[in-house]
Amino acid sequence: MRILKTKKSFRKEFKRQLKYAIAAAVGFLIAFAWRDAIYNAVHEIIQRFEDSTKVMASEISTAVFITVVGVLIIIISSRLLRDKR
Numbered sequence: 001m002r003i004l005k006t007k008k009s010f011r012k013e014f015k016r017q018l019k020y021a022i023a024a025a026v027g028f029l030i031a032f033a034w035r036d037a038i039y040n041a042v043h044e045i046i047q048r049f050e051d052s053t054k055v056m057a058s059e060i061s062t063a064v065f066i067t068v069v070g071v072l073i074i075i076i077s078s079r080l081l082r083d084k085r
Contacts, residue, residue, distance in 0.1 A: 030071075
């Protein structure tokens, strides 16, 4: 009986840690995408090129897309790895 409790406890803790790891990894990806977008947008503004708005819009839309996909991954993984009580 004790082994079954330990097994359930391990699975529960494993799912919780896996959920946190997925959220952290996706969060890092989102932060990295926004870092590049913001850095390059500021760099382009400083240089004042004609085509800078096209580059900025592309990078910002990419960062927004990665953010939306990342949030969806976090939500889905949280629901799949939810503790069943």
